[in-house]
Structure formats: C-alpha cells, structure tokens
Amino acid sequence: MFKRTAIALGIAIGFCGVAGAAETGKSQRVEELEARIAKLEEQLNRVTALAQQATSAAEQASGVARQADTTASAAKEASAKQAALSEKAAETAASFEFGAYARAGTLSSSNMFTIKGVGPYITPAGRLGGAVGRLGLESDTYVEAKLAKNFRGDDGSWARFHFMLADGASSNNDWTAGENGVNVRHVYAEMGGLPTFKGTPLENATLWAGKRFDKKNFDIHFLDSDVIFLSGTGAGVYDVQVTPDWKTNLTVYGRDFLNRDADSESDKVRGKSYITSLNNYYGNWQFMLSGIRAPNNSEFIDKDGNVFGGRATAGYHGLIAYHEPSFYGLGKGISKTGVLFGHGLGAELKRIGADASLTNDAMAVRAFTMGVTDLAPNWQFAPAVMAEVSKDRFNPGDEYKWATFNVRLNNIINKNFSMQYEGSVQYMDLDSTYSSASGNFYKLTVAPTFKLDQSLGLFGRPELRLFGSYLHWDKDLNGFSYDSSDKVGFGNTTFTGTSKWLMGAQMEVWF
Secondary structure, three states, X not given: OHHHHHHHHHHHHHHHHHHHHHHHHHHHHHHXXXXXXXXXXXXXXXXXXXXXXXXXXXXXXXXXXXXXXXXXXXXXXXXXXXXXXXXXXXXXXXXXXXXXXXXXXXXXXXXXXXXXXXXXXXXXXXXXXXXXXXXXXXXXXXXEEEEEEEEEOOOOOEXXXXXXXXXXXXXXXXXXXXXXXXXXXXXXXXXXXXXXXXOOOOOOXXXXXXXXXXXXXXXXXXXOEXXXXXXXXXXXXEEEEEEOOEEEEEEEEEEEEEOOOOOOHHHHEEEEEEEEEEEEEEOOEEEEEEEEEOOOOOOEEOOOOOEEOOXXXXXXXXXXXXXXXOOOOOOOOEEEEEEEEEEEHHHOOOEOOOXXXXXXXXXXXXXXXXXXXXXXXXXXXXXXXXXXXXXXXXXXXXXXXXXXXXXXXXXXXXOOEEEEEEEEEEEEEEEOOXXXXXXXXXXXXXXXXXXXXXXXXXXXXXXXXXXXXXXEEOHHHEXXXXXXXXXXXXXXXXXXXXXXXXXXXXXXXXX
C-alpha cells in the first residue's frame, strides 16, 4: 500500500515537475514570441516610417517635377518670346542704314600762319565753277551723316525714308558753335515695287518727294566739282522704262533765291526758281534737258538800295554725256565725257537753277572728261579736264574763259602706304567789264598717304594724309574783281606775289 502510494506520489511529483517544466518552457516561448512580435512591430514601424518618408519624398519629387515642368514651360515660353523679340530687333536693325562722308584737315603757309580762302576754288575762276585739284588745298571740316529707314510690303512693294545732317566749318578749333551751321541737307521719302504699276513702264520705277540731292548727280572727285548738281525740294519719278534700252527720269525742284546782303531773314528770300528736268539714259549715253523759271527775279536791290535790272527770269540747261565702262576703251577702269550748255538761268552749268545773278542773255558752254585706270603695277592714274566759255553772264558784255587740267597719281608702296601726287594747271581769260585778267595757275602736291588696304584703289577710304603743295600763278591774276569793288590778292585769298608753299594734314572717309 505504502509502495503504491509512494509510486503514486512519485508519479504525481514527476508529473508536477514535468508540468512545471512545461509551464516554464511555455512562458519562455511566450516571452520570446512577444519579443519577436515587439521586434516585428518595431521593424514594421520602421518600414512604415520609411514608407511614409518614401511617399513624402515621392510627393516632393512629384512636386519638383511639376515645378520643373512649369519652369520648363515658362522657360520655353520666355525663350519663344525672346526669339520673337530678337527676330523683331534684328529685322528692325536690318531696316536701318547709316552712311557718312567726312573730311577734316589743317593747312598753313611756310611761315606757319593759318590761311583763309584756300580750296579747290581758290583761283579767280572759282566763282565760275573753275575748280583745280583738291589734294593739298582743303583745310575745312565737313561732315554728312546719312540715315535711312526701310519699309517692306508683303506684296513686294517697298519704301525708304532718308535723313541727312551736314555741318561745315573752317575753324581748326574743337568747339565751333556759332562759326558753323548744322543743316538738314535732305529729308525725303521714296517708294517702288508698287503692284499698281505692274506690267507698265513704271513697274521698276521709283517715286519720291521731299528735300534732296538728285539721285543722278555725278562729279569729278579729284577736282571736288560736280558735273551736275541738281537739288532742292520737290518730287519726281526715276527709272521709267520707256523701251528695253531707254530709261527716263522726270523731276521738279523748287529753290529760293537769297539776297545775302539783306538785314532781316524775311528779306533774304528774293524769289523762287522752279526747275523741271527730263534725264534720259540710253545705253551708256545720257541726255538731260532742264527748264528753269523764276518770275520774280527780274530786279535785284542791294543793301545800299541800288537797283539792278535785267536779271534772268527763265532759262534752259542741257547735258550730253557718255559713261564709258573702261578707260576710254584703252584698258580697265572708267571714264566719263560730256558737254553742258545753258542760257539765262541755265548758264550756271553745275548748280542748276541756283544762281539768281545771271542775265537774260547769259550763255555758257562747258566740256569735261575724266578717267581712272591702273597705269602700271602699283601705279594708279586719274586725269581730268574741264573747260568753259561764257558771256553776258553777270553784266552785258562780260566774257569768261577758263580750262583746268588735273592729274592724280597714286604709287602703292605697300599694303598700307602710298605716295600720292597731284598736278594742276588752270588757264584763265576773264573780263567782268569792271576788271580783266589773263594768266595761268599751277599746283603741285605730294601727299604720303596711309590706308587700311591700298588695293582698294583711288576711291578706297578712309585715308590719312600728310601733304605739301606748291602754288604758282601769273601776276596779272592778282586783284581781279567781278564787280566794282576794289580787291587785292589772288583769287579768294589775300596772297600777293606769284607763289606760295602750303603744308598740312587731312583725313577723309566715306561709307
């Protein structure tokens, strides 16, 4: 019995031990599970936090992307606007043109005194248009600044507005206000390519109106003398194609005759001239005919009240010229030759309709020729001849004859340096009825010259020049006068004797 009890008790104790051990094991596993769960929860929280961070980052990235897209769109729009503005600015800039002519120099005699009255029209024949070679005689400052604005139509039509400021002074000072005169020398508009004229002789013509120089003016540069200088305020049409070989130009200009001795500005205008010109080109030939009318020009009253009658109220002017695209057919270059003639107000052969002091019976004829060519390697050659005969010009019975022969030579030393030489001879036989004179004038100029590129030829600019000139004339030419006033000196100067040395420097530019 005891034995069974002991056995039972042992079994019970063993079972309890096993149960206790089992209970203890179970508790440990629970704790481990709880720890694992806690750890998993911690990891889950971390993952959740990371997911939240990722979501936030994604949202931020999406916002940045949206902002970037917005910025890109704005940049693209701004770029398109800028491109449009740049294109418009480029188009506007391209529609403007700028050009200029300018010269400035200083001139002194051998005793270093500044001199006056020297220039291409220094001689007694200067008032008649008798220019001599300009190289080594110019001491003035003159500038023209030209602006133009172009307009274009979708149909091919076009228009252009022109504006020019000009200024001239003989002073060598940097500030010449009051001594010079800034002037609007031209302001006009022109247009062409108009569909209205398609299929007619006006299809390629140009219409214009305003204040201007005539488009068809041309000059002998080395004399500083226009062959034709037509200017004023008016209107016209250029390049009317009459036949395949014949173009014509019709212009009408108005000019005011001025009495420069008048005391008031209102009294200075003493009349008006009207010039109608028909200028024709047939191949290389030019035929021009002008009629001038000035009904109020018959009398002139000077500042002393003297009345001068017999002034011209009408006149005509003509030109026949040949523009050779070679040097007189002998070689490469250019040449121009022609004859001008005029009566009454047309006897001022260069500045058509600009001289009010001509008589009704005034008559004048002028012949000219000029050319430019390469005489030899590194030698450029430009001769010019101009001669005129006129009578009854300012007074009944007066008679004037003059002729100028001029040669410009340019010897190229290297790309940037050359030696220029100019020689001039002018013959004069002048009788104003108040005074008479006959004789010759001579000029020789040597001018070391600098350029950017001498291969541009005689017309390449800009140029910087030093020069020395020797002048000589016949003594009989001193003191010649066109009116009753006493005059001393030679031509436009106060030079006495028969010769003069001049020295100076000059720049000249055009573009």
